[in-house]
Amino acid sequence: MSDAAIATADLTKHYGRVAALEGLDLEVRRGEIFGFLGPNGSGKTTTIRLLLGLIRPTRGSATVLGVPVGDVVRSHRHLGYVPGEVALWPQLTGDEVLRLLGNVGGWVDPGFRAELIDRFHVDPSERIRSMSKGNRQKVALVAALMGRPDVLLLDEPTAGLDPLMEEQFQVVARDAAARGQTIFLSSHILDEVQDLCDRVGILRAGRLVEVAALEELRRIGATILEVVFDGEAPALEGVEGVAGVEPMAGVRGGVRITVAGEPDALIRRLAGHRVIRLHTVEPSLEEIFLTYY
Numbered sequence: 240m241s242d243a244a245i246a247t248a249d250l251t252k253h254y255g256r257v258a259a260l261e262g263l264d265l266e267v268r269r270g271e272i273f274g275f276l277g278p279n280g281s282g283k284t285t286t287i288r289l290l291l292g293l294i295r296p297t298r299g300s301a302t303v304l305g306v307p308v309g310d311v312v313r314s315h316r317h318l319g320y321v322p323g324e325v326a327l328w329p330q331l332t333g334d335e336v337l338r339l340l341g342n343v344g345g346w347v348d349p350g351f352r353a354e355l356i357d358r359f360h361v362d363p364s365e366r367i368r369s370m371s372k373g374n375r376q377k378v379a380l381v382a383a384l385m386g387r388p389d390v391l392l393l394d395e396p397t398a399g400l401d402p403l404m405e406e407q408f409q410v411v412a413r414d415a416a417a418r419g420q421t422i423f424l425s426s427h428i429l430d431e432v433q434d435l436c437d438r439v440g441i442l443r444a445g446r447l448v449e450v451a452a453l454e455e456l457r458r459i460g461a462t463i464l465e466v467v468f469d470g471e472a473p474a475l476e477g478v479e480g481v482a483g484v485e486p487m488a489g490v491r492g493g494v495r496i497t498v499a500g501e502p503d504a505l506i507r508r509l510a511g512h513r514v515i516r517l518h519t520v521e522p523s524l525e526e527i528f529l530t531y532y
């Protein structure tokens with residue numbers, strides 16, 4: 240029996256010829272916030288559905304706090320879940336949904352539920368049917384969090400949230416982890432998880448290609464800088480951390496610089512020139528893969 244919050248061994252799911260997930264070996268520690276990153280279709284949702292026991296693996300196994308995920312009656316005593324596509328009863332109000340799910344899920348701390356409703360600005364009297372996508376997602380988040388489950392499986396939990404609510408989510412997630420709860424959250428946006436997660440796993444076409452701690456992630460995390468100089472752009476190739484330089488089309492003195500790791504040496508070099516515009520662009524996951532591999 241594993242002491243990990245989540246442990247998978249050779250976990251694999253094939254749909255016909257499509258390998259949605261291939262040979263996943265992963266251990267998530269108790270109290271950890273683990274980010275599960277990958278582009279669309281890389282197998283994040285498949286992994287979460289396997290952990291929930293909603294689908295059966297083609298091969299391999301997984302446990303939640305030592306309980307095999309196929310034993311759903313026992314495993315779900317420890318689990319909270321927010322799906323990527325929230326489906327709730329449209330005719331019920333937020334409050335009715337939370338009461339119903341509270342009864343199904345077991346123990347709920349009413350004071351904590353009220354705090355969550357407040358934090359996420361949920362209007363409990365509104366019917367689900369008339370709520371926006373983001374507001375429905377917030378109800379699902381409150382429902383998953385209110386019973387303080389040992390392990391939370393969150394599929395792109397902040398996808399529909401505005402920045403303020405995303406911040407609230409981060410506060411609540413950190414509190415939960417500090418209490419010893421484990422959070423497994425999927426995302427296709429590096430930026431969204433890098434401030435929150437202790438470690439991230441990077442999934443590509445069904446395979447885990449990297450598990451990295453935050454410091455390593457900074458090394459992986461490429462930054463793209465668009466700089467416009469007053470006059471000709473200086474030569475920047477060879478400056479420490481600079482992975483690529485290309486001219487910006489149609490902008491005199493403009494270059495697009497890809498920096499892998501710390502931008503310190505580049506900034507020192509830039510300081511010797513007159514810079515009239517500077518803009519940072521967050522790279523996509525694909526761009527990070529390209530820089531890193």
Ligand SMILES: Nc1ncnc2c1ncn2[C@@H]1O[C@H](COP(=O)(O)OP(=O)(O)OP(=O)(O)O)[C@@H](O)[C@H]1O
Nearest residue numbers: 254257259277278279280281282283284285286427
């Ligand atoms: N029920 C299914 N039948 C057939 N193929 C499926 C099924 N579910 C998922 N797949 C395929 O498995 C692969 C992984 O899908 P999955 O939904 O796990 O990706 P994802 O990383 O969650 O993507 P997204 O970010 O778009 O939600 C995709 O190629 C998808 O088309």
